[in-house]
Amino acid sequence: MEKEQKVSWKNNSIVKAVGTQRLVAILALLVLILFFSIASASFRQYTTFVSILDASYYIGFMAIGICFAIITGGIDLSIGTVLVCSSLISGTLFVRSGFPMGICLLIGVAIGILFGLVNGLMISKMGLPPFVATLGSMMVSKAIGSIFTSAQSVTWPQANQPGGWFRSIFKINITSASGSQILIPTGFLLLILCAVIMSIVLNKTRTGRYILALGSNKEATRLSGVNVDKYQTIAFVFSGMFAGIAGLAYGAIYSTLLPGAGSGFEMDAIASVVIGGTSMAGGVGTIFGTIIGVYIMAVLKTGLPFIGLMNYWQQFFTGIVLIFAVFVDVFNKRKKN
């Protein structure tokens, strides 16, 4: 009898609706923002808020994509280098070959989809373990980016240069007559839109449900008559596609893409996904949690210098947060069993 009344807060309807893991993540984000806001007056400015958003787009898009791959129980190590490769190639086509900007944007996403397709087919049809397959495509995409551009860097156009209109998809800075700036983080709207769409895909469509099922138990799902190869491939296509979109976001915010860069980006995305409550074992995960994870990482990255810590501390704290997040997840699972 005492047992029933003991953990009453867990029976609270809000907690049940959101999920303990996600609630912890949301609370963690709020605590972080509160902490930095109190510790530093300059953190509380709107420009800081926009800067955090700017830095979050490329990780956010990557994280949405890789969430699907992780839900299938796999991993996609190639998203970082595919981001750079697609952005390098589409950027080069614009800057050096004179392709129209609109076409280049589509090509960037298409390159991401292509790599995703190759990854998916290698994993589902050829039976390669996801780690190995995407490790291989990571190296290949890194090289292809360099080969295509002859190892030269590419700088996407600035806002007032021809083709610079693509930046307004991610950020709009208007200088008013008085000289002050109005900052509109349109990329955030795009990120949330993508998150909402992909969340619906994951939870409400057959594709999403099959992806969750095959992540939970691939063999059982296959025996139920579902074409697991197709849906596993689709998950990796999503992963690649969003890496391509992330490449455009990176070009809009940071302008210059350097060949050979990119490995390491995927770690930020994976950390975001895991902090958000998606299990590496597969079968469980939410896009909402992933976005929260992305912003926990972005706030840490941008906020630590405000309290005087050099940015290598960001890696340290991100690691601690990641370990803690996984621990909460494991602890909860153990309690359930």
Added chain:
Amino acid sequence: MKRKILSVLVATAMVTTLLAGCGAKTEEAAAPVEEAAVEEAAPVEEAAVEEAAPAEAAATEGEVGLIYLVSKGFQHQFWQAVYQGAQEEAAELGVEIKMEGPATESDIADQVQMLNNAVNQKPSAIGLAALDTEACLDGITAAMNAGIPIIGFDSGVANAPEGAIFASASTDNYAAGVLAAEETYKLIEAKLAAGTKIGVLSQDATGESVLNRGFGFIDKMKELIEAKGLKVSVEGHAKFENKVDGADVVIQVAVPASVTAELMVVDAQNMLNDDSFIAIYGSNQGTAEALVTADENMDKVGPDGIVGVGFDAGTVIKEAVRSGKLAGAITQDPLNMGRKTVELAVKAAKGEAVEDVDTGCQWYTADNMDDENIAPNLYD
């Protein structure tokens, strides 16, 4: 049984490929090279000792073969301009050049590997812009022992062993930093007071060029400010630090944990958020671009606000200088650097005497960036 046959076949294939590879190496090394000294050195494999080697190099006459350039990377367009200059000179002199660089300027291990590969190919001369001299020491020693002259370019090879580097074609990076400080000082002199700060964004703390541009700027700025009677403290990174208690002006140095745009932008934003900064200097293309990117949201850098000073060119920096956002930048002469490197390399390979060449630097602003002696260096 099948498996055993298969494994024997695979093993045989591996061993054959290995032997073929070894054989091909020496053949390839000997083929393109016609120079007598290098042919004599060819049968020598890796770090074999050959005391007569420098003398052999001096005794050569005739054709110079391959000039192998190992740069710090190709990432920034600066290196493309160096390569262009090198190719132009090579075409004029009738020699073959190869230029390689690691994927990023953090990839010290990759550059060491490239240097070792270069030495193994037995070129007539090697050009080297070392990311980290200590790491390259083995390759440098191997080149010395094989009688291959090394010409330093850009960062050159700081603190190299005696006699290893025959000459260097580089910008005097210290002087470039000094020039940047002098020009910046003119613009901030009136604003200097107790509590003000000057920022220095340094891509790394290991490459000679970036270090010296930092030191040149910091030393000169400190000298100029102290002449005004104000105390200066240099803080932020152990390599540059020179803390003074109770200082009026602080020169704050920021070095990112690794060479990525995102980290450098965060460093710059951190400085821009602190209202006590009156000037920020980015000592290479990467950090100067990061400053411009960081300021996009904050709009604090400009003629009425924080004085921004950059280095090198590229579309982002050129645009910023032209619009007045960056007060100005230092340009090197990458085309000349490429040309001089090949010229010195060919001379050294022939055994002629060579001397260091300062390829020079200039301060450019919106007013003079189209002048005919500055514009060609401002690559895209």
